[in-house]
Amino acid sequence: MAETLKKGTRVTGAERDKLAADLKKRYDSGESIRALAAATGRSYGFIHRILTESGVNLRGRGGATRGKKAP
Numbered sequence: 001m002a003e004t005l006k007k008g009t010r011v012t013g014a015e016r017d018k019l020a021a022d023l024k025k026r027y028d029s030g031e032s033i034r035a036l037a038a039a040t041g042r043s044y045g046f047i048h049r050i051l052t053e054s055g056v057n058l059r060g061r062g063g064a065t066r067g068k069k070a071p
Contacts, residue, residue, distance in 0.1 A: 020054040027051055033058075 011019055023036055031039075037047045051058065 016050075020050050023047060023050055024054050024056050027056055 019040075023040075026036060027033070033044055033047050033051070037044045040047070048058075
């Protein structure tokens with residue numbers, strides 16, 4: 001199901017469940033939401049929504065954090 005989907009087509013029912021399971025597996029293995037969006041031809045928001053609907057614990061944005069330095 002990782003092949004490019006036509007932009008704007010509705011993904012419902014069993015097809016949506018299959019796509020969600022595939023995206024969840026790929027996201028959990030380290031792929032980013034942006035990479036998944038590019039691979040499927042869908043938007044960042046669509047991938048984000050599918051992942052949250054399927055109960056994925058989304059990663060933080062990363063980067064430098066502010067605060068006290070570790071001793």
